[in-house]
Amino acid sequence: MSAPSAEDLWPSLDESLGRQPCFPSGPVWSILPTLKGQMSDMLEDVGSLEREGVHIDSSKGPVHIHHSAKIESAVHIIGPAYIGADVTIRHGAYIREYSWICDNALVGHASETKHSVLLPGAKAPHFNYVGDSVLGPNVNLGAGVKLSNLRNDGGEVHVILGGERVASGLRKFGAILGEGVQLGCNAVTNPGVVLGMGCTVMPNTTVTGIFESDSKIG
16 A cells, blocks of 8 residues: 555545645545645735724734635634635634635634645534644534644654654644545544545544545544
């Protein structure tokens, strides 16, 4: 089993779906160390676009909120951050640095994102934590799903590839989820998880490793 690429996980992506990061060749998690630079360049291009009544901390970088995005009350956004067209950010969401929320994505009540990408149509709708992760198009996280991004000992994250532990080169690495992945309520992914297209995770399951498309986990 080889490390999946962006083309394996998100074949439907194209430029017509709004601004998205460029995914480097090689293992799909190679996007994570490039995300800060890509976001900085993109935000320099589009510029800051804040909104009256939204609580924004731009002391670390600009925040761009597309005019069609729906931002409910009691949302806190820390820049650098990008919120695309027709995005919904619900009451009590916490959008931290280097969150790239693509068109038609959703961050819901009491959900937190940090240094992550929600690709078009991805949803983290209820009490979710999304750190150092990528959610593919039309991914849905059930209520209470957490994408853990840091080992208890703070060491380098390894991925399980072909039954072997492989160093990722990253200290913080949550989960990378292919198109249409569904995670049941209160599921937890350990650091370094990659789920192929159409995978389903049962509620209350703890997930470790890399899974091929359409796997049933739990």
